[in-house]
Amino acid sequence: MNPLKSLMTQFVLGATIMIAFILLLTLSQRESTQLQKQLTDWQAQADKIQLDIANLQQQAQHYKLNAPRDFESYNRDVAVFYQQFRQQLTTLDNSFSEANNNVTKLSESIAYSWLTQEGSPLLRAIQKQSAWHHFWLLFVDDLEAQLGDPKEPRLEWGAEYIINNQERLSLEATSLANQIHEAYVWFGITSDKVNLGLISVVMAYLLLTLGLFALRILRPVLSTTRACEAVAAGDYGKKVDLNGSGETRRLQQAFNELSARSKLMMDMLGDINKPGDVSEKLQSIYDSGREALGSNWIGLMAFNEQNVELNTSVPTTLDYNFRHRHVSLHKAFGKELASTLESGWLNIESLRQLSLTRHDERFLRELHKNTMAHQVVGYPFRCPKHNNFILLFSSNNPEGFSQQQEELIRALAKLMADAIIAGMDQPANNDFIVGDIQPIQ
Numbered sequence: 001m002n003p004l005k006s007l008m009t010q011f012v013l014g015a016t017i018m019i020a021f022i023l024l025l026t027l028s029q030r031e032s033t034q035l036q037k038q039l040t041d042w043q044a045q046a047d048k049i050q051l052d053i054a055n056l057q058q059q060a061q062h063y064k065l066n067a068p069r070d071f072e073s074y075n076r077d078v079a080v081f082y083q084q085f086r087q088q089l090t091t092l093d094n095s096f097s098e099a100n101n102n103v104t105k106l107s108e109s110i111a112y113s114w115l116t117q118e119g120s121p122l123l124r125a126i127q128k129q130s131a132w133h134h135f136w137l138l139f140v141d142d143l144e145a146q147l148g149d150p151k152e153p154r155l156e157w158g159a160e161y162i163i164n165n166q167e168r169l170s171l172e173a174t175s176l177a178n179q180i181h182e183a184y185v186w187f188g189i190t191s192d193k194v195n196l197g198l199i200s201v202v203m204a205y206l207l208l209t210l211g212l213f214a215l216r217i218l219r220p221v222l223s224t225t226r227a228c229e230a231v232a233a234g235d236y237g238k239k240v241d242l243n244g245s246g247e248t249r250r251l252q253q254a255f256n257e258l259s260a261r262s263k264l265m266m267d268m269l270g271d272i273n274k275p276g277d278v279s280e281k282l283q284s285i286y287d288s289g290r291e292a293l294g295s296n297w298i299g300l301m302a303f304n305e306q307n308v309e310l311n312t313s314v315p316t317t318l319d320y321n322f323r324h325r326h327v328s329l330h331k332a333f334g335k336e337l338a339s340t341l342e343s344g345w346l347n348i349e350s351l352r353q354l355s356l357t358r359h360d361e362r363f364l365r366e367l368h369k370n371t372m373a374h375q376v377v378g379y380p381f382r383c384p385k386h387n388n389f390i391l392l393f394s395s396n397n398p399e400g401f402s403q404q405q406e407e408l409i410r411a412l413a414k415l416m417a418d419a420i421i422a423g424m425d426q427p428a429n430n431d432f433i434v435g436d437i438q439p440i441q
Helices: 007-065 071-079 081-107 121-147 155-164 166-232 247-273 278-293 332-343 351-357 362-371 403-424 427-434
Strands: 297-303 307-314 326-328 346-348 375-382 388-395
Touching: 007 081, 007 155, 007 166, 081 121, 081 155, 121 155, 121 166, 155 166, 166 247, 247 278, 247 403, 278 297, 278 307, 278 403, 297 332, 307 332, 326 332, 332 346, 332 375, 332 388, 351 362, 375 403, 388 403
Parallel strands: none
Antiparallel strands: 297 307, 297 388, 307 326, 346 375, 375 388
């Protein structure tokens, strides 16, 4: 049997696919949770940048309103305000670095390339982050130019520069925060859709698996069980449709073979005591055992002193086509038939090849021509009057008889022979079969 059709193979394959779907769903949910956390952290950094910008603007406004009027006050502001001012700029630089780190972490996700496709809110947020950081760096460079020498910074110029750009700074910070929030909402909706889709696929696969289990395994087992009960009740020969898969299909095939064998055996037992001549017995054997035995022709040959003769065969349409019905015991095939009286069995595995190599055996050529058989087996037996016969079975299957069919023929051959012997006692056969036959000495 093809290993791919085995129930165990299909179970392992199906379970592997199911586990793969579950792992994919778990990975998707894990990635979704991690990305949402990273977006939340990024949002927090953007909000912190907004707050830091507001603090910077507040410091600038405070200094502008309280600008020193003498050199002593200026020195105090350089010692206090300027240090606070530099500390606030450092805080903003650190906030931008943290925000950039969040973007870097996002880029490490396996879904990053898919989430940052053209026009996605996340891509716009990342682009906005880059543009905002670039603007901030330019702003800081210009601010440093306004401040001049760190030892004697122009604090009022720096404060005015911040105040003049406070609207742009606030707008950029707010725009980034809004863009990140939009990306967060969009990602939440997208991840929910993806997870829902994966759950739907898992559920659909589970339903499909259960459906196939019911159709290809459960239903065949139930139908075979009912058929077994019917055969046990006496309905011999009952068949079931081959709708199973793997071992269940083999179970159905085995049941059909067993049911056909039981019918054949019961028919054989009935034929022994049923009235009828040899031709009727052969026809009954052929009709009841054609499917179980796989035979397309059955013939009865009788031994006499000089040859072996085909007395009758079925189907009768093939029997009429035999013109040379005897085989000389002095030729190779005749000697092979005679040897079966001691061996108890005949097996010709390639009738076509044998008919070609033994071109002088007309019976072999006609047997192959009429039956198109690939294999012929035979069972020799002796009647109570000590006349010898051989019962032949042919198969036109390219592989010949299966091992089970050949074993079945061997097992039932004795019953078939008894049925034929019973048919020889009918008056119609006294002259046809037994009259001129002599036992081999």
